[in-house]
Every structure is written in C-alpha cells, then in structure tokens.
Amino acid sequence: MTMDATRIASTTNVDMEATGVRVPNTPQDAHPRNPEDANVHLETKDVHIWFGQRLIIEKVNLSFPENSVTALIGPSGCGKSTFIRTLNRMHEFIPGAALAGQILYDGQDIYDAQVDPVDIRVQIGMVFQKPNPFPTMSIKENVLSGLHLAQIKYENPDEIVRNCLERASLWTEVKDRLNASASSLSGGQQQRLCIARSLAVNPKVLLMDEPCSALDPGSTRRIEGTIKELSQEMTIVIVTHNMAQAQRVSDYTAFFLAEEGAPAQVVESGRTDEIFMRPKDPRTNDYVNGLFG
Amino acid sequence: MTITLDKPINSIKPPKPWAKRNKSTVVNNAIAVILPTVVLGILFFTTEIPGPVLVVVVFFPLQLLTAGVTSFMDKGKRGIGDSLLSVGCVSAFGLVVALLGSVVLSVIARGLPAMKFNFLFQNNIYISPTTELTYGGIGHALLGTLLVVFIASIIAVPLGIASAIYITDIKGRAAGFVRFMVQAMSGVPSIVAGLFIFAAIILTDVVGFSAIAGGLAYAILMLPTVARTAEEVLRLVPKEVRDAAVALGSSRARVTMRIVLPTAKTGLITAVVLGVARIIGETAPLLLTTSNANNTNLNPFRDPVSTIPVYIFQYLGSGYQTSIQRAWGAALVLLLAVTILFALTRYLSRNKKGNV
Numbered sequence: 001m002t003m004d005a006t007r008i009a010s011t012t013n014v015d016m017e018a019t020g021v022r023v024p025n026t027p028q029d030a031h032p033r034n035p036e037d038a039n040v041h042l043e044t045k046d047v048h049i050w051f052g053q054r055l056i057i058e059k060v061n062l063s064f065p066e067n068s069v070t071a072l073i074g075p076s077g078c079g080k081s082t083f084i085r086t087l088n089r090m091h092e093f094i095p096g097a098a099l100a101g102q103i104l105y106d107g108q109d110i111y112d113a114q115v116d117p118v119d120i121r122v123q124i125g126m127v128f129q130k131p132n133p134f135p136t137m138s139i140k141e142n143v144l145s146g147l148h149l150a151q152i153k154y155e156n157p158d159e160i161v162r163n164c165l166e167r168a169s170l171w172t173e174v175k176d177r178l179n180a181s182a183s184s185l186s187g188g189q190q191q192r193l194c195i196a197r198s199l200a201v202n203p204k205v206l207l208m209d210e211p212c213s214a215l216d217p218g219s220t221r222r223i224e225g226t227i228k229e230l231s232q233e234m235t236i237v238i239v240t241h242n243m244a245q246a247q248r249v250s251d252y253t254a255f256f257l258a259e260e261g262a263p264a265q266v267v268e269s270g271r272t273d274e275i276f277m278r279p280k281d282p283r284t285n286d287y288v289n290g291l292f293g
Numbered sequence: 294m295t296i297t298l299d300k301p302i303n304s305i306k307p308p309k310p311w312a313k314r315n316k317s318t319v320v321n322n323a324i325a326v327i328l329p330t331v332v333l334g335i336l337f338f339t340t341e342i343p344g345p346v347l348v349v350v351v352f353f354p355l356q357l358l359t360a361g362v363t364s365f366m367d368k369g370k371r372g373i374g375d376s377l378l379s380v381g382c383v384s385a386f387g388l389v390v391a392l393l394g395s396v397v398l399s400v401i402a403r404g405l406p407a408m409k410f411n412f413l414f415q416n417n418i419y420i421s422p423t424t425e426l427t428y429g430g431i432g433h434a435l436l437g438t439l440l441v442v443f444i445a446s447i448i449a450v451p452l453g454i455a456s457a458i459y460i461t462d463i464k465g466r467a468a469g470f471v472r473f474m475v476q477a478m479s480g481v482p483s484i485v486a487g488l489f490i491f492a493a494i495i496l497t498d499v500v501g502f503s504a505i506a507g508g509l510a511y512a513i514l515m516l517p518t519v520a521r522t523a524e525e526v527l528r529l530v531p532k533e534v535r536d537a538a539v540a541l542g543s544s545r546a547r548v549t550m551r552i553v554l555p556t557a558k559t560g561l562i563t564a565v566v567l568g569v570a571r572i573i574g575e576t577a578p579l580l581l582t583t584s585n586a587n588n589t590n591l592n593p594f595r596d597p598v599s600t601i602p603v604y605i606f607q608y609l610g611s612g613y614q615t616s617i618q619r620a621w622g623a624a625l626v627l628l629l630a631v632t633i634l635f636a637l638t639r640y641l642s643r644n645k646k647g648n649v
Contacts, residue, residue, distance in 0.1 A: 090540060122542030132533035136555050149543035149551060194537070201542060 031068055031251040033271055038065030041235045042087065042124075042205055047101035048263075049082055051094070057083055058263040060101075062254050064205070069227060069236045071246035071272065074256030075292070078264040080239045081129070083256070084207050087237065088124035089117040105205070122150045125203030129210040131190035133182035133197070139165075140178040142193055146201040160200055168196035169226050188219025195226060206230065208238040212245065224249050243288055247276055255284050321363035325376075329356040356380055400624050407622025417587035417599065422613040431623045433589040434604040437504065438630075440593055441583060441600055442573055444508025445515050450565050452512075453519030461527040462535075462549050472524075479517035486513040487578030495582065504593035507583035507600065511572045519568040526560030527553060559642035566638040570631060576602035601627045 032038050042064040049057040057079045064070050072080045085091040086099055089110060102109045110120045133142050143161045147154050154160060161178065165171040170192040174185070182193060191211060198206060208227070212220040227236060227249045240246050246253055253275040258264035268275060268284045279285040286292055314322075333352045337344055360380045364372030412430035420429035456475060460468045490510040493499075500506055530553050538548040554561070584597035585607055601623050608620035 088540065090536065093536075093539070118542050118544055121540055126540035128533060128536060128540075130533055132531070132537040134534060134537065134552060134556070136558070145538075145551075146541035146543075149538055149541050149547050151547075197537075197541065 031065070031271065033274075035063040035065050035068075035070070035252050035269070038063075038068065040064070041066040041106065042237070043104040044087075045102040045104065047083070047086065047099070047103065049079065049086060049091070050096075050098040051082075052096040055263040057256075058265050060266050062266060062269060064235050064237055065252070066235055067231060067233065068251040069231045069238060069249050070252040070254065071250035072237065072239045072254050072256060073241070073243065073246050073287070074264070075258075075287070076241065078256045078258040080256050081209050083264075084126075084209055084237060084239050087205075087207055088121050088126055090121075090126065092117075118150070122146075122152075122201050123203055124205040124207060125198035125201065126207045127191070127194050127198055127209070127211045129213055131187055131194055131214065133185070133190050133193050135181070135183050137182055138179045139174050139182055139185070139193060142182045143196050143200050146197055150201055152201060164196040164199045165193075167199055167226070167230065168192045169222050170196055186219075188215045188222070191215060191219065192223060192226065195223070199230075203234060205235045205237070208236065210239050210241065213241065220245070243276075243290070247272060255281075255287060257283060257287070315367075318367050321367045325356075325359045325363040328359050353384060356384070397628065400621065400628055403618070403621035404623075404625025404628075407618045408625065412619075412622055413626070416589045417604075420587070422608075422611050422616045424615065426615055426618060426622075429619075431599075431601060431604055431619070431626060433586065434599040434601045434623065435626065435630075436589060436591065437583070437586075437598040437600040438573065438602070438627075440504045440591065440598065441507040441511055441579070442569055444505060444593060445511030445572060446565065446569065448508065448512040449515035449519050449568060453516050453564070453568065454523045454561060456516075456520045457523035457527050458549055458553075460524050462545070462553060475517050475520045475524075478513070479521065481513065481517075483514055483575045484577035484581070486510045487581035489513065490578070491581040501595060502582065502584035502597040503595050504583060504590070504598045507579050507598070508593070510578035510582045511575065514575060514578065515568040515572050518571045519564050522564035522567050523557075523561055526557045526564060529560065530556045562638055562642050566634060569634060573631060573634075574602055574627060576606050579603050580606070601630075 040063045044060050044062050047057065047060040048055060060083060062070075072084065074080055082091065085094075087103060087110075091097050091099060099111070103111060105120065105124065108115065110117075110124075134145055137145060140157075140161050143164050144154075144157055146152075147160075162171060162175075165174065170189060173189060174180075174193075177184075182190065185193060191214075195206075195211070212223055215223070224245065227238065230236060231251075238246075238250065250272045252270065253272040254269035255267045255275065256264050257267045268279060268281045275284060276288050279288060329352050332355060333347055336342065336347055336351060357377060357380050360376040361373050364376035368375070407426050409427055409430075411427060413435065414432045415428070415430035416433035417429055417431075456471055459465050460472050465471075487510045490506050490513070494509070495501065495506055534552060534556060535548055538552045539545075543551070579600050580603060583600055583603065585603050586597040586599045590596050590598045605620045605623045605627070608616045608623070611617070
C-alpha cells in the first residue's frame with residue numbers, strides 16, 4: 001500500500017484503522033469494504049487538474065475495482081465531468097487543460113509517453129451526457145462504427161449488432177428497423193444506442209458522464225438495469241447528480257466537493273451504502289441528505 | 294371571444310381563433326393598402342412624372358404614412374413600429390425582386406432570338422459579325438467554360454476543404470494565419486488573379502494562352518470562397534459527435550474522414566457550388582489567360598480557348614445587330630447554366646436528416 005492509498009483509507013475507514021480489524025468479505029458480499037482491497041482495475045494517484053492557471057481538482061486518489069460500479073457524486077460545477085474525462089484521455093483535447101499525478105490502468109500509467117491514447121480509449125469507453133449517435137449512420141452502422149473507427153477486424157456483423165443491442169436492452173425495440181437512421185430514435189433509445197456502440201469495441205472499463213440526465217424516468221430505469229448487468233463483466237464509473245440513482249446502481253461512491261474558491265477534492269469515498277447510511281464527514285452527510293448542492 | 298362548437302367536431306374546418314380580425318382592422322388595412330396605390334395610379338396617368346420617381350417620392354412615403362396612421366388608429370403607439378417595419382421590409386424585398394426580375398427578363402427577352410438549335414452546338418468558325426443567327430453558335434465557348442471551371446474546381450476544392458479542415462479540425466499552429474490569408478485572398482480583384490497567372494506562367498513561357506492558365510486564375514478566385522464556406526460548415530458538426538468518435542478509439546484522421554466530412558457532406562457540396570458560382574461569370578482573368586478562339590479546343594494545355602464570358606465581351610462590343618444578339622444569347626445560356634447548377638445543388642443537398 002502506498003502512502004496515498006493509506007491516506008485515503010484513513011479518511012474513509014477511521015474506525016477500522018484504529019481497531020486494526022479488517023472486516024472479512026463474506027461470500028454474499030461481492031464488494032469488499034474498501035475499494036483498495038478489491039482487484040483494482042483503474043486507479044488515480046494524486047491527480048490534479050488545471051484549466052489554464054486555475055487548479056480545478058486537487059489530489060484525487062481513487063480506486064475503481066474490477067467489475068464494479070463507482071458513482072462520482074457532488075454539486076454541479078465541482079469538476080466530476082472534467083475528472084472522468086481524464087480517465088480515458090479525453091481531457092487533453094480541451095485547450096488550456098493540464099494534469100498532474102498518475103492514472104493507472106492495470107498498473108500502467110495511461111499518460112506514459114509510450115502509451116497510445118487511441119488504445120486507451122478502445123479499452124476505456126465513454127458514454128456522454130447528451131446522446132450523440134452519428135447522425136448520418138443507421139442504427140446498425142452506429143453499433144459497428146467503433147470497430148471501423150478503431151480499425152478492429154470483425155466477423156458476423158449481425159451477431160455483434162444483436163449482441164450489443166441486447167446488452168444495451170435496445171434490441172427488441174429496434175430489431176425490425178436496424179437500417180433506419182439513428183436520429184429517428186427517441187432520446188432514451190439514442191442513449192442506449194450509444195451504450196451499445198461503446199460495447200461493440202469490447203471495452204474493459206466504461207465511463208458514463210451523467211448518462212441519464214437528459215432522459216425520462218422510464219429510459220433512466222432501463223439504462224440503470226443495463227448498467228447493473230454490464231457491471232458483471234466490466235468496470236463502470238458513472239457521474240450522476242441523482243442521489244437515488246447512485247444508491248441504486250453503484251457499489252462504491254466518491255463524493256467530490258469544491259469549497260468556495262478552492263479546487264475540488266474528494267471528501268469521502270467508499271462503499272455506497274456506507275457513504276449514504278453512515279457518512280464519516282459531516283459535509284457528505286449534509287449533501288447526501290439534500291441539505292445543500 | 295371563444296368559438297362555440299355547435300356542429301359535430303369532425304364536420305367543421307379546424308378553427309384558428311388567432312386569425313380573427315375586427316371589422317375596423319380590416320377597413321384600416323384595406324385603406325393602408327389601396328390608398329397609396331390609387332394615388333400612384335392617378336398621378337402616373339395624369340402627369341408626366343416618370344414612374345420610378347413617383348414610386349420613390351410619392352408612393353413609398355405615402356405608404357409609410359398611411360400604414361403608420363392606420364395602425365396607430367388600430368393598435369395605438371405599438372402598432373406604428375410594427376407597421377413601419379413591415380412596410381420597410383416588404384418595400385426592400387419588392388425592390389430586390391424588381392431589380393433581379395428586370396435583369397432576368399431583359400436577358401431572356403434579348404437572348405431568346407439567338408436561341409436556335411445550332412447556337413448551343415456549333416462553334417464560331419467561318420462566322421462573320423453579320424452572319425445570320427441560323428449559323429454558328431457558342432458550343433465551343435460552353436465547352437471551354439466547362440473545361441476551365443472543371444480545372445479550377447479540381448485545384449480549388451481539395452485545397453479549400455483541406456485548409457478548412459486544418460483550421461477547424463487539426464487546429465494547427467498556423468490556423469489563424471491560414472484563416473487570415475484565406476480572408477485576404479477573397480479580396481483579390483479578379484483581374485489581379487488573371488494578371489498574376491499571366492505574369493507567372495504565360496510571360497515565362499511555361500504555357501501559352503490555354504484552359505489550364507484560365508483554370509489556375511479561376512482557382513485563385515474560387516479557393517477562398519470554398520475554404521470559408523467549408524470552414525463554416527465544418528464548424529457546424531457538433532462537438533459531441535467528434536467526442537463520440539474519439540472516445541471509440543478513433544485516430545484524428547479517421548474522425549475527420551469518416552465522421553466529420555460525411556456529416557458535413559451536403560454543406561460541402563454547397564461550398565463547391567458557391568465557389569463555382571463565384572467564378573463562372575468572371576471575364577477579366579480569362580482575357581489575360583485563355584484569350585479567345587473561334588474553334589473548339591479541348592486540349593487544356595495549349596492554344597487559346599473560348600469561354601462564355603469572353604464570348605459575350607467580344608460580341609457585345611462589336612456593334613453589329615446579330616453579334617449583339619449572339620452576346621445576349623450567350624448571356625442567357627450562362628444564366629441558365631447557373632440556374633441549373635443551383636437547382637442541382639438544392640436537389641443533391643435535400644435536407645436529409647442528420648446532415649449539416
């Protein structure tokens with residue numbers, strides 16, 4: 001355990017550190033108490049983010065365990081979306097963006113000079129806040145577009161399309177009109193199409209930046225179901241403003257907060273049930289109980 | 294006032310309660326429309342004052358006045374601004390339509406006598422300024438114009454779109470400079486473009502007067518139009534769409550080639566057509582680069598070639614009746630060519646969903 005991991009553990013699990021007792025993982029409990037104790041897939045170490053000269057995010061140390069869902073919560077404008085974009089190197093496209101610290105994917109810093117960002121983005125997929133299917137392509141072409149764009153060879157396009165649409169729980173609605181334009185779908189369907197499109201390139205991690213913020217409750221529920229199912233096979237990081245959603249879909253939660261005039265920090269992180277039921281930090285308690293934000 | 298539905302709902306015309314007018318409004322509107330027209334008519338037939346003067350000095354101010362007064366009576370102060378703006382806009386629109394219409398009509402009226410079958414398909418060999426209109430034509434000039442415009446397009450379109458991509462997608466270090474140069478280029482007078490090609494490649498004996506020289510001069514004029522329009526269009530491709538492509542593991546080149554350009558396809562076609570429309574009637578650069586010819590010359594690399602604008606220029610100044618008619622006929626052909634071009638673009642860029 002590194003210094004940083006110890007520090008984050010000490011803020012989240014004061015009681016256990018103090019007693020020196022580790023709660024063993026029971027068979028029913030697939031997700032251990034500490035993200036660090038699970039099979040960590042993606043990890044950030046001392047991540048600082050700037051826009052121009054302005055420090056936006058300070059010293060974020062988070063672990064994202066394999067095959068789990070981690071929710072990033074916090075008030076608007078505290079940099080959750082900015083942070084999630086650093087996890088697959090989308091951050092660097094913003095003019096003036098800067099970054100310090102490490103982001104380790106299977107132990108490899110994704111910002112190392114020899115790492116090709118294109119490879120990273122194939123393995124760490126992303127679903128955006130606003131549904132953004134390619135407007136000139138059909139539903140089927142949209143699903144396969146990632147394979148073409150990333151130049152991945154494939155066989156059985158029909159099978160891939162079906163498989164991805166089924167996993168994104170869109171198949172039954174569109175199976176008879178796969179050649180229709182993607183813009184003919186409703187907002188919720190478009191978002192599920194975007195999820196299916198991300199799945200086609202077989203990512204190991206899926207980043208979701210408020211995927212349901214533009215959708216109605218019905219579509220939201222279906223996407224949450226999809227997230228739950230996908231988490232059996234991939235690691236998911238989701239930014240959400242919806243506290244109830246974070247509780248429904250996530251195994252772990254990290255609470256971001258920017259105090260007035262200061263850069264955002266992670267106030268508390270850990271198992272979702274503990275963050276919501278037994279928050280350690282009074283600010284977390286106030287936020288999850290709707291007292292501010 | 295509400296509309297009572299005493300009849301079965303499916304037997305009536307769907308009502309539009311907002312379209313109702315008071316009787317006084319109807320009367321006021323009628324006065325505002327009829328009075329100035331009647332005054333204009335009376336003055337036109339009873340006095341010697343020319344029509345255009347009457348329209349500007351009497352009709353327009355009177356129309357503004359009546360519209361202002363009647364709408365003040367109708368709606369009070371708020372009405373005046375509305376009505377003056379309406380009258381101003383409709384008048385401006387009418388003026389533009391009248392100007393454009395008179396250009397088109399005079400070209401059609403004077404060009405029609407020359408429009409014989411032979412006019413489109415024969416060339417100008419053995420034709421003297423007084424030869425009857427049943428012999429000779431502008432076939433050679435039509436082909437020449439197509440050739441020169443084609444050469445200009447294959448040079449200016451790829452360069453223009455490439456520089457637009459450089460500015461919007463690659464965002465290279467020199468993007469601002471390229472943008473500035475493109476804007477500066479669009480201010481180059483057409484004769485300067487011709488003069489430049491004349492000095493650069495004709496005086497230096499690289500080629501003689503030829504279609505390629507004309508095409509190069511045209512390309513200088515076409516490039517900024519294509520580049521600026523393409524830049525505008527590429528900017529319209531949503532950032533979200535580009536983000537999606539990048540997040541799927543696409544290289545920058547593939548984002549541009551497979552996502553941005555297809556999304557902007559119809560807009561890019563418009564950029565090309567605007568570029569062609571910009572150059573197709575330009576005469577000055579061709580006088581210095583293609584010169585003129587009476588025969589059909591399809592070799593782009595040597596010998597002068599005739600083009601429609603130069604043909605018009607040559608024949609309009611000749612002073613002979615039939616020659617002037619030929620010039621008007623050529624002008625009509627050019628007008629039709631541009632119209633067909635625009636119609637074609639409209640057809641090609643029918644607003645399919647999802648395209649910019």
